[in-house]
Amino acid sequence: MEKVLMKGNEAFGEGAVRAGCRHFFGYPITPQSELPHYLARRLPEVGGVYLQAESEVAAINMVYGAAAAGARVMTSSSSPGISLMQEGISYIACAELPCVVVNIMRGGPGLGNIAASQADYFQAVKGGGHGDYRLPVLAPASVQEVIDLVVTAFDLADKYRNPVMVVGDGILGQMMEPVKLGPPPEVTTPPKPWATTGTLGRKSRNIINSLYIEPEELEKVNLRLQSKYRRMEEEEKRWEEYHATDAEVVIVAFGMVARIAKAVVDKMRKAGIPVGLIRPVTLYPFPDQPLVAGSSGPVKAFLVAEMNAGQMLEDVRLALCGRRPVHFYGRTGGMLTSVAEVEGKVREIWEGLK
Amino acid sequence: MAVATRRTQGLTDKQLHYCPGCTHGIIHRLVAEAIEELGVLEKTVGVCPVGCAVFAYEYFNCDMIEAAHGRAPAVATGVKRVLPESVVFTYQGDGDLAAIGTAETVHVASRGEKITTVFVNNAVYGMTGGQMAPTTLLGQKTTTTPFGRQADVAGFPLRVAELVATIEGAAYITRVAVNTPKNILRAKKAILKAFNVQIQGLGFSLVEVLSTCPTNWGLSPPEALRWLKEKMIPAYPLGEFKAPEGGV
Amino acid sequence: MTQVFFDTERCKGCELCVTVCPKKIIKLSAGEINSFGFHPAVLTDGEKCTGCKFCFLICPDTAVTVIKEEGGNGKSTDEGQ
Ligand SMILES: Cc1ncc(C[n+]2csc(CCOP(=O)(O)OP(=O)(O)O)c2C)c(N)n1
Numbered sequence: 001m002e003k004v005l006m007k008g009n010e011a012f013g014e015g016a017v018r019a020g021c022r023h024f025f026g027y028p029i030t031p032q033s034e035l036p037h038y039l040a041r042r043l044p045e046v047g048g049v050y051l052q053a054e055s056e057v058a059a060i061n062m063v064y065g066a067a068a069a070g071a072r073v074m075t076s077s078s079s080p081g082i083s084l085m086q087e088g089i090s091y092i093a094c095a096e097l098p099c100v101v102v103n104i105m106r107g108g109p110g111l112g113n114i115a116a117s118q119a120d121y122f123q124a125v126k127g128g129g130h131g132d133y134r135l136p137v138l139a140p141a142s143v144q145e146v147i148d149l150v151v152t153a154f155d156l157a158d159k160y161r162n163p164v165m166v167v168g169d170g171i172l173g174q175m176m177e178p179v180k181l182g183p184p185p186e187v188t189t190p191p192k193p194w195a196t197t198g199t200l201g202r203k204s205r206n207i208i209n210s211l212y213i214e215p216e217e218l219e220k221v222n223l224r225l226q227s228k229y230r231r232m233e234e235e236e237k238r239w240e241e242y243h244a245t246d247a248e249v250v251i252v253a254f255g256m257v258a259r260i261a262k263a264v265v266d267k268m269r270k271a272g273i274p275v276g277l278i279r280p281v282t283l284y285p286f287p288d289q290p291l292v293a294g295s296s297g298p299v300k301a302f303l304v305a306e307m308n309a310g311q312m313l314e315d316v317r318l319a320l321c322g323r324r325p326v327h328f329y330g331r332t333g334g335m336l337t338s339v340a341e342v343e344g345k346v347r348e349i350w351e352g353l354k
Numbered sequence: 355m356a357v358a359t360r361r362t363q364g365l366t367d368k369q370l371h372y373c374p375g376c377t378h379g380i381i382h383r384l385v386a387e388a389i390e391e392l393g394v395l396e397k398t399v400g401v402c403p404v405g406c407a408v409f410a411y412e413y414f415n416c417d418m419i420e421a422a423h424g425r426a427p428a429v430a431t432g433v434k435r436v437l438p439e440s441v442v443f444t445y446q447g448d449g450d451l452a453a454i455g456t457a458e459t460v461h462v463a464s465r466g467e468k469i470t471t472v473f474v475n476n477a478v479y480g481m482t483g484g485q486m487a488p489t490t491l492l493g494q495k496t497t498t499t500p501f502g503r504q505a506d507v508a509g510f511p512l513r514v515a516e517l518v519a520t521i522e523g524a525a526y527i528t529r530v531a532v533n534t535p536k537n538i539l540r541a542k543k544a545i546l547k548a549f550n551v552q553i554q555g556l557g558f559s560l561v562e563v564l565s566t567c568p569t570n571w572g573l574s575p576p577e578a579l580r581w582l583k584e585k586m587i588p589a590y591p592l593g594e595f596k597a598p599e600g601g602v
Numbered sequence: 603m604t605q606v607f608f609d610t611e612r613c614k615g616c617e618l619c620v621t622v623c624p625k626k627i628i629k630l631s632a633g634e635i636n637s638f639g640f641h642p643a644v645l646t647d648g649e650k651c652t653g654c655k656f657c658f659l660i661c662p663d664t665a666v667t668v669i670k671e672e673g674g675n676g677k678s679t680d681e682g683q
């Protein structure tokens with residue numbers, strides 16, 4: 001298959017187009033700007049609409065309206081902008097509308113900086129906005145995977161009538177890599193009989209809403225949402241394993257850090273140290289099975305490596321429930337974890353095991 | 355025998371939850387009648403605010419969306435961009451439209467979004483207990499301006515119709531009141547015109563409707579109508595601030 | 603001949619129709635109470651009704667229906683319509 005060279009941020013856009021998304025609403029912020037730049041050119045070519053909103057608050061509410069009208073719709077932003085979208089995401093989650101939100105994470109908190117970061121893990125996987133809700137969170141680690149997972153994100157959004165988040169960072173966004181495009185996937189959007197498109201041809205009115213004034217009613221809604229999240233946890237966990245089955249030290253890392261971790265695994269294996277990698281592809285639902293399974297095998301210790309102060313670390317610890325020691329290495333503020341640093345940490349753990 | 359008045363099909367049978375004499379109910383009826391008379395009920399999508407009209411989706415007999423506080427214009431934009439042939443309206447109070455949602459209001463107008471906004475100005479936050487609104491009059495007592503609104507502390511009343519009329523994308527901007535039968539008939543005409551402007555694709559239309567809140571004004575419903583006439587209309591003059599050339 | 607009907611269950615007794623009726627022929631029923639606890643509006647002297655529909659126009663709760671008999675005395679004051 002023919003390969004083309006593509007930038008990560010553009011791949012997010014092309015993935016959306018391939019998924020049949022024809023509506024994008026966003027507000028400029030670094031380091032994701034190539035994504036809207038790409039779609040501003042690309043969407044009109046395919047009869048779609050690119051609209052620059054007055055703020056991320058407006059953008060996510062335009063997404064709410066477009067999703068209510070039955071469209072496949074996407075927005076993208078970076079950390080501070082995603083914070084502004086949280087109210088809207090909570091409404092969309094309760095109203096059970098499908099949409100895709102991309103977060104190209106940058107250094108925080110506050111205005112922080114535009115360097116690569118993974119510090120929005122908690123915000124993404126633990127809800128982010130108000131109320132008891134969850135969204136599937138996908139974390140691609142290559143430009144090819146960006147294209148593929150954006151299509152998956154739209155399918156999951158429709159399958160569960162739920163917002164889906166795809167997270168990356170500035171490095172993934174800026175990176176040029178060859179990708180196999182192939183013919184566009186067959187887009188099978190499920191029928192949306194609930195959409196507010198006008199009552200024409202329908203017997204009853206459709207209402208998109210997240211207001212349930214009676215606690216009994218709202219609890220029922222919450223129970224329905226929770227059972228949906230349990231179903232996601234049963235059906236949607238995704239991960240990649242790299243030399244994990246016979247490893248005695250397993251690194252757990254996602255996104256760009258997983259690529260660094262892979263290099264560390266290769267280096268360690270050459271040095272005769274049995275190191276492996278488990279890379280969560282879905283951050284929610286969190287793939288706990290491979291960790292639990294690993295802990296009954298030869299693995300003696302886990303190392304969580306992240307570009308934050310230890311966020312996924314909590315989910316790894318929860319999954320393992322103390323079965324094995326869990327170490328952590330992370331950099332914050334937009335500082336990259338280097339191969340040498342992670343390697344140093346692995347060697348330290350390895351020495352301690354002897 | 356002929357029924358001279360008929361309950362519009364644009365409203366459901368549901369009993370309105372508004373306080374006795376609250377003119378939100380009159381405005382609901384006018385909007386519903388306009389949509390029905392234009393024959394577009396089946397292709398209309400309405401967006402409700404957060405405010406006393408938060409349950410409007412139970413009353414308008416068309417597809418409805420409940421938006422977050424202040425965000426109805428953005429939600430309506432999303433709908434209209436997906437369904438350009440539909441008729442889309444927002445129904446918003448003064449807190450919703452002119453405080454928390456000011457940016458959305460200004461920009462929906464600047465984009466000339468082909469939607470219609472019905473703006474209910476009752477000079478107070480009705481739903482949350484009578485707090486000051488951006489449209490509260492100077493000297494007006496509210497629960498958060500207990501000694502009357504003072505400009506040096508709480509700023510000046512915002513004249514939304516005048517403000518939005520300065521925006522190029524706005525096609526039809528008018529202010530009406532629902533305090534007398536005559537004004538109600540005028541309000542109806544304005545709402546019809548606003549929807550017509552949308553249907554003809556001329557741009558953004560907004561009808562500001564001066565409305566009462568007897569409960570939070572601390573007046574009886576008839577007294578509230580009088581207060582609207584004596585206090586609100588002088589501060590918020592009625593009339594068209596912008597209309598398409600050549601009429602609609 | 604014009605007839606005016608009040609939907610007593612919808613009526614909230616707000617008195618707006620009472621205020622605007624040019625013939626002053628609407629009042630709140632002192633004795634009757636609807637299931638929401640409101641005194642509904644009633645007509646006192648239907649003969650005097652002109653069919654102006656002011657009561658219908660001002661009612662926030664669509665509780666008023668005005669019926670006109672063809673060729674009756676109902677003068678329309680639908681100015682502006
Ligand atoms: C984000 C957010 N902030 C505050 C509120 C609380 N709130 C609900 S309605 C309202 C004001 C409504 O006033 P207005 O828009 O004038 O409508 P009215 O009730 O007067 O018709 C406020 C502040 C909310 N629901 N959401």
Ligand code: SF4
Nearest residue numbers: 372373376406480567
């Ligand atoms: S509080 Fe005021 S605005 Fe709200 S329903 Fe009552 S009278 Fe109307």
Ligand code: SF4
Nearest residue numbers: 623651652654655657
């Ligand atoms: S139609 Fe006119 S005259 Fe007759 S009851 Fe109503 S307001 Fe009074």
Ligand code: SF4
Nearest residue numbers: 613614616617619661
């Ligand atoms: S205006 Fe309507 S609700 Fe008010 S008293 Fe008259 S009939 Fe009843």
Ligand SMILES: [Mg+2]
Nearest residue numbers: 447448478480
């Ligand atoms: Mg108000």
